[in-house]
Amino acid sequence: xxxxxxxxxxxxxxxxxxxxxxxxxxxxxxxxxxxxxxxxxxxxxxxxxxxxxxxxxxxxxxxxxxxxxxxxxxxxxxxxxxxxxxxxxxxxxxxxxxxxxxxxxxxxxxxxxxxxxxxxxxxxxxxxxxxxxxxxxxxxxxxxxxxxxxxxxxxxxxxxxxxxxxxxxxxxxxxxxxxxxxxxxxxxxxxxxxxxxxxxxxxxxxxxxxxxxxxxxxxxxxxxxxxxxxxxxxxxxxxxxxxxxxxxxxxxxxxxxxxxxxxxxxxxxxxxxxxxxxxxxxxxxxxxxxxxxxxxxxxxxxxxxxxxxxxxxxxxxxxxxxxxxxxxxxxxxxxxxxxxxxxxxxxxxxxxxxxxxxxxxxxxxxxxxxxxxxxxxxxxxxxxxxxxxxxxxxxxxxxxxxxxxxxxxxxxxxxxxxxxxxxxxxxxxxxxxxxxxxxxxxxxxxxxxxxxxxxxxxxxxxxxxxxxxxxxxxxxxxxxxxxxxxxxxxxxxxxxxxxxxxxxxxxxxxxxxxxxxxxxxxxxxxxxxxxxxxxxxxxxxxxxxxxxxxxxxxxxxxxxxxxxxxxxxxxxxxxxxxxxxxxxxxxxxxxxxxxxxxxxxxxxxxxxxxxxxxxxxxxxxxxxxxxxxxxxxxxxxxxxxxxxxxxxxxxxxxxxxxxxxxxxxxxxxxxxxxxxxxxxxxxxxxxxxxxxxxxxxxxxxxxxxxxxxxxxxxxxxxxxxxxxxxxxxxxxxxxxxxxxxxxxxxxxxxxxxxxxxxxxxxxxxxxxxxxxxxxxxxxxxxxxxxxxxxxxxxxxxxxxxxxxxxxxxxxxxxxxxxxxxxxxxxxxxxxxxxxxxxxxxxxxxxxxxxxxxxxx
RNA sequence: GCGCGAGUGGCGGAAUUGGUAUACGCGCAAGAUUAAGGAUCUUGUGCCGCAAGGCUUGGGGGUUCGAGUCCCCCCUCGCGCACCA
Numbered sequence: 001x002x003x004x005x006x007x008x009x010x011x012x013x014x015x016x017x018x019x020x021x022x023x024x025x026x027x028x029x030x031x032x033x034x035x036x037x038x039x040x041x042x043x044x045x046x047x048x049x050x051x052x053x054x055x056x057x058x059x060x061x062x063x064x065x066x067x068x069x070x071x072x073x074x075x076x077x078x079x080x081x082x083x084x085x086x087x088x089x090x091x092x093x094x095x096x097x098x099x100x101x102x103x104x105x106x107x108x109x110x111x112x113x114x115x116x117x118x119x120x121x122x123x124x125x126x127x128x129x130x131x132x133x134x135x136x137x138x139x140x141x142x143x144x145x146x147x148x149x150x151x152x153x154x155x156x157x158x159x160x161x162x163x164x165x166x167x168x169x170x171x172x173x174x175x176x177x178x179x180x181x182x183x184x185x186x187x188x189x190x191x192x193x194x195x196x197x198x199x200x201x202x203x204x205x206x207x208x209x210x211x212x213x214x215x216x217x218x219x220x221x222x223x224x225x226x227x228x229x230x231x232x233x234x235x236x237x238x239x240x241x242x243x244x245x246x247x248x249x250x251x252x253x254x255x256x257x258x259x260x261x262x263x264x265x266x267x268x269x270x271x272x273x274x275x276x277x278x279x280x281x282x283x284x285x286x287x288x289x290x291x292x293x294x295x296x297x298x299x300x301x302x303x304x305x306x307x308x309x310x311x312x313x314x315x316x317x318x319x320x321x322x323x324x325x326x327x328x329x330x331x332x333x334x335x336x337x338x339x340x341x342x343x344x345x346x347x348x349x350x351x352x353x354x355x356x357x358x359x360x361x362x363x364x365x366x367x368x369x370x371x372x373x374x375x376x377x378x379x380x381x382x383x384x385x386x387x388x389x390x391x392x393x394x395x396x397x398x399x400x401x402x403x404x405x406x407x408x409x410x411x412x413x414x415x416x417x418x419x420x421x422x423x424x425x426x427x428x429x430x431x432x433x434x435x436x437x438x439x440x441x442x443x444x445x446x447x448x449x450x451x452x453x454x455x456x457x458x459x460x461x462x463x464x465x466x467x468x469x470x471x472x473x474x475x476x477x478x479x480x481x482x483x484x485x486x487x488x489x490x491x492x493x494x495x496x497x498x499x500x501x502x503x504x505x506x507x508x509x510x511x512x513x514x515x516x517x518x519x520x521x522x523x524x525x526x527x528x529x530x531x532x533x534x535x536x537x538x539x540x541x542x543x544x545x546x547x548x549x550x551x552x553x554x555x556x557x558x559x560x561x562x563x564x565x566x567x568x569x570x571x572x573x574x575x576x577x578x579x580x581x582x583x584x585x586x587x588x589x590x591x592x593x594x595x596x597x598x599x600x601x602x603x604x605x606x607x608x609x610x611x612x613x614x615x616x617x618x619x620x621x622x623x624x625x626x627x628x629x630x631x632x633x634x635x636x637x638x639x640x641x642x643x644x645x646x647x648x649x650x651x652x653x654x655x656x657x658x659x660x661x662x663x664x665x666x667x668x669x670x671x672x673x674x675x676x677x678x679x680x681x682x683x684x685x686x687x688x689x690x691x692x693x694x695x696x697x698x699x700x701x702x703x704x705x706x707x708x709x710x711x712x713x714x715x716x717x718x719x720x721x722x723x724x725x726x727x728x729x730x731x732x733x734x735x736x737x738x739x740x741x742x743x744x745x746x747x748x749x750x751x752x753x754x755x756x757x758x759x760x761x762x763x764x765x766x767x768x769x770x771x772x773x774x775x776x777x778x779x780x781x782x783x784x785x786x787x788x789x790x791x792x793x794x795x796x797x798x799x800x801x802x803x804x805x806x807x808x809x810x811x812x813x814x815x816x817x818x819x820x821x822x823x824x825x826x827x828x829x830x831x832x833x834x835x836x837x838x839x840x841x842x843x844x845x846x847x848x849x850x851x852x853x854x855x856x
Numbered sequence: 857g858c859g860c861g862a863g864u865g866g867c868g869g870a871a872u873u874g875g876u877a878u879a880c881g882c883g884c885a886a887g888a889u890u891a892a893g894g895a896u897c898u899u900g901u902g903c904c905g906c907a908a909g910g911c912u913u914g915g916g917g918g919u920u921c922g923a924g925u926c927c928c929c930c931c932u933c934g935c936g937c938a939c940c941a
Contacts, residue, residue, distance in 0.1 A: 212938095253936085256860065263937095283941080286940095340939085371940075371941065382941070383939090450941090452940055572936090649869085653935095654869085657867080659882050660881070663880095663881045663882055667880095669896095670896095720881095721870065721880080724870075725879090725880080734897090735898095798876085800875085800876045842921090844921090847875055850875055853875080853921055853922060855921045
């Protein structure tokens with residue numbers, strides 16, 4: 001043994017790899033599917049899922065094992081509690097970062113991806129997670145992305161019907177709709193619209209991937225430019241994506257984030273005629289009741305009607321303004337948002353409700369991407385319009401009377417309609433209803449629901465992604481037959497971005513040519529594609545006939561009370577990206593009859609961020625990054641697992657502390673020494689304190705409290721408090737001269753989901769000394785111990801005595817003592833009497849088993 | 857600006873329905889053991905005070921026999937959205 005080995009408080013580096021190998025060779029965490037010979041259909045299912053990692057070249061960081069340990073503990077616990085547990089792992093390996101890493105290291109992304117996956121898999125295996133590796137998925141594997149492409153074809157060949165359900169396009173064909181009409185309704189469609197183009201990344205990005213006008217990946221500037229792109233019609237599901245959040249056991253904050261992102265608002269479309277012409281302008285407003293207060297209109301500078309409406313006198317000013325807006329990036333546009341700007345077009349519109357002529361302006365505070373790209377401005381009751389009207393001295397009219405005492409100028413809440421003709425005297429909600437009906441009767445408008453959510457820009461101009469199963473011929477697109485899947489990307493030596501919007505796949509001239517007259521689509525899918533459905537693939541990862549077998553899907557996703565994934569753990573960063581996209585795809589698959597539930601993830605838990613020791617976010621530049629491998633080699637995998645769970649509540653962000661790691665390491669060493677003792681030469685052998693005797697009452701009480709609390713805490717994911725209870729239990733055993741073997745064995749079962757290697761090793765060590773007491777097999781195959789409520793009952797309990805709410809004395813009283821008896825004992829207490837100062841008790845409150853409060 | 861969440865010892869953090877605030881761990885101190893210990897074990901450890909006692913859950917008010925927990929006002933920090941009509 002080397003000197004560094006001797007310094008170890010217990011030989012984890014010896015037994016941890018040994019048990020990992022034993023589990024692997026015994027296939028200990030194999031999870032059978034319905035139909036498999038070893039499948040037990042009588043057991044309930046539990047599907048516990050992690051957000052699968054992107055296998056970066058950096059390897060695992062300490063944030064990964066946080067969520068993975070949490071799910072591993074609950075998975076192992078559920079297995080011991082009689083569930084069939086599905087707890088898989090895989091790789092989200094397509095996408096920009098993988099490609100950039102490959103370019104940087106001068107290798108093919110296929111090579112780097114495989115290497116990185118190998119590294120990640122090895123690291124995870126060294127942490128002893130109970131995954132069924134036979135279910136491993138890899139989004140870049142043709143056997144996997146075949147089905148990603150297949151789902152895309154389903155989207156392409158589907159539309160949303162009148163009641164909001166996805167249905168096959170064949171239905172529209174049967175109705176005799178034209179090609180153009182059908183294309184306009186596909187869930188995957190081609191659009192020529194301004195998109196987020198990032199020159200630095202050489203690709204377009206989804207709205208969700210652009211943060212403050214910069215790319216989420218890398219932070220590069222993003223510009224708007226019109227390009228022909230594939231879109232997914234997620235907006236058709238906007239309402240369902242909001243409504244169906246209600247039944248989910250998710251953090252309210254995440255639900256709120258999604259609701260806000262989808263951004264539903266109720267209002268009306270109102271159509272204004274343009275003075276001296278045939279044109280009309282439709283606006284969206286949430287406050288149709290303020291129509292009488294509209295004193296001007298504003299169009300977005302990009303609004304298509306602007307050139308037509310602009311008068312000769314204003315043309316130059318308008319064009320200058322349009323140019324200045326266009327030259328600004330989104331970032332600049334928001335930065336400069338403080339000061340309102342705009343120019344009049346010279347044209348006028350007619351307010352339909354009172355025939356007033358109001359000027360039409362353009363201003364960049366009106367966005368082309370929201371509503372109709374045009375607004376009616378009601379400066380009296382809208383902050384932005386108010387600011388604009390003040391700056392350009394436009395009239396401000398009151399049409400809402402605020403409640404008593406408030407200034408009407410800029411009042412935006414509900415009130416009572418005034419100066420509004422037939423609406424006068426109506427409260428805002430009634431006024432909204434009345435004007436909407438009036439508009440509808442006159443054909444001037446319509447009640448409408450508007451969403452902030454935009455359709456999902458689904459194509460990228462990069463190499464490392466799923467090619468679209470689409471070909472083009474005579475300017476028309478069509479899906480390739482399913483039999484041609486998977487469509488592999490071409491093998492390209494030079495896969496770098498072209499520097500233009502032309503995708504790199506264009507360089508593969510042979511591949512591009514689908515037939516003499518047809519060419520392949522050159523774009524690839526975004527990274528999110530593969531992660532939209534990977535949880536389904538886990539249910540039946542090897543299936544080559546179907547994206548997931550029907551029986552497997554029904555059991556793992558359909559079984560249980562609400563169905564779906566029973567627990568999904570991951571970071572908040574996916575609140576509106578992955579979690580929204582995956583819900584969308586799942587709903588389509590549900591409507592088409594391929595999956596059993598409308599929602600994929602029943603219960604969601606977000607783990608908090610792990611900060612550096614300095615309380616700052618971990619980053620290489622700050623030099624505060626903790627490498628899990630170092631922790632494992634110095635303290636062992638069990639210590640890392642346990643520390644990550646002991647740091648604090650899972651959901652909370654918390655700083656790392658090496659001292660804290662040592663703390664749990666010492667705890668595990670104490671557990672080790674419950675069973676093992678060391679001789680002069682440093683050799684370990686079974687402890688002589690370990691005896692096959694009956695456990696005494698106080699020790700048994702702690703043990704059963706531990707069984708109870710740990711079971712409850714695992715269900716609640718309160719691992720930190722569960723661990724503290726195990727520490728209490730261990731301290732009690734340590735302090736006992738004799739350690740009853742059966743009690744220690746029971747404790748090891750409770751410990752095993754948290755520290756599986758140590759539990760397994762000590763269980764086996766005890767088996768050598770007490771063969772009759774330890775069954776063959778792994779601890780993980782044992783059942784979770786049942787706690788005995790009788791063991792928790794005590795004969796005497798401590799009751800505290802208060803005088804006027806202040807603690808003055810304590811006493812042990814028989815557990816069965818009546819209220820009257822306890823009160824008597826309390827009033828007899830010298831301390832209590834002292835603080836009563838001879839005054840009579842006005843009132844005595846007795847809480848049995850807890851306290852007595854004497855009020856004087 | 858709007859929305860959400862959180863403020864408890866020197867530090868990470870515990871506290872059923874309102875019922876002993878500070879569990880557990882870290883750190884610190886003393887002792888035991890030891891050739892030695894960055895090992896282990898034992899004991900102590902919220903603050904002020906010699907003590908009796910008093911004070912204490914971001915600050916202020918309130919409800920209550922009793923408030924970290926419930927209600928009102930304010931402050932600080934974190935996260936999200938950010939001209940969404």
